[in-house]
Amino acid sequence: MAPVTVRVQRDDFDLAAEVRALSAGRHDIGAVVTFSGLCRDEAGTLGVLELEHYPGMAEAEITRICHQAVARFDLQAATAVHRFGKIAPGENIVLVITASPHRQAAFDGANFIMDFLKTAAPFWKKEHGADGSEGGWVSAKDEDDSARDRWSKD
Amino acid sequence: MTSINLVYFAWVRERIGRGEETLELPDSVVTAGDLLAHLKTLGDEYEAALEHENVIRVAINQEHVEHDEKIAGAREIALFPPMTGG
Numbered sequence: 680m681a682p683v684t685v686r687v688q689r690d691d692f693d694l695a696a697e698v699r700a701l702s703a704g705r706h707d708i709g710a711v712v713t714f715s716g717l718c719r720d721e722a723g724t725l726g727v728l729e730l731e732h733y734p735g736m737a738e739a740e741i742t743r744i745c746h747q748a749v750a751r752f753d754l755q756a757a758t759a760v761h762r763f764g765k766i767a768p769g770e771n772i773v774l775v776i777t778a779s780p781h782r783q784a785a786f787d788g789a790n791f792i793m794d795f796l797k798t799a800a801p802f803w804k805k806e807h808g809a810d811g812s813e814g815g816w817v818s819a820k821d822e823d824d825s826a827r828d829r830w831s832k833d
Numbered sequence: 834m835t836s837i838n839l840v841y842f843a844w845v846r847e848r849i850g851r852g853e854e855t856l857e858l859p860d861s862v863v864t865a866g867d868l869l870a871h872l873k874t875l876g877d878e879y880e881a882a883l884e885h886e887n888v889i890r891v892a893i894n895q896e897h898v899e900h901d902e903k904i905a906g907a908r909e910i911a912l913f914p915p916m917t918g919g
Contacts, residue, residue: 730918
């Protein structure tokens with residue numbers, strides 16, 4: 680069984696340390712793909728993003744998604760870390776790492792995990808304005824559903 | 834009557850005004866969809882939270898289910914809006 684590591688945490692993560700932990704002591708991995716999702720503020724109006732989650736289910740759902748990706752793409756390892764709480768623009772939100780003998784499976788696996796994580800992992804973003812105003816809940820995007828649904832074609 | 838733990842998240846939680854509660858459900862509530870319809874009869878705050886029933890997501894014992902899923906045996910039922918993580 681390929682190791683799957685999933686954590687949901689308030690604190691930031693260290694991408695390099697997570698990659699080291701995933702590949703330590705192994706000589707069979709040929710490709711490691713990492714994806715980081717950051718809190719962005721293109722308009723310059725965002726104070727912080729507040730991420731609410733469903734404790735227990737958030738970990739369980741991301742773990743289910745990672746195991747599906749491992750089975751589908753024959754991954755050698757998968758790690759997913761998702762933060763919750765208040766996150767400022769420029770800070771990390773989510774990290775996905777996948778490992779496989781060759782690059783394509785690792786790329787596809789990371790893509791698959793992110794597409795399902797965005798639409799099925801129980802997290803909700805609320806914006807707080809830089810001026811102290813409450814901006815409200817971020818709406819789910821149709822594009823995210825489409826991105827997920829492409830994996831069920833073929 | 835069955836007693837069930839309900840948990841709410843994001844704007845569903847805000848509109849209902851609490852994050853969790855335990856409710857007695859009449860035997861006529863069989864599916865997750867029945868539960869949503871029943872909750873909407875309990876007050877304006879539920880009506881506001883569950884107004885667009887088709888967008889409300891339901892999880893039973895921390896797993897996603899469709900609205901036609903039977904709730905018998907559920908320890909915890911969660912109601913929440915479409916997810917926006919990642």
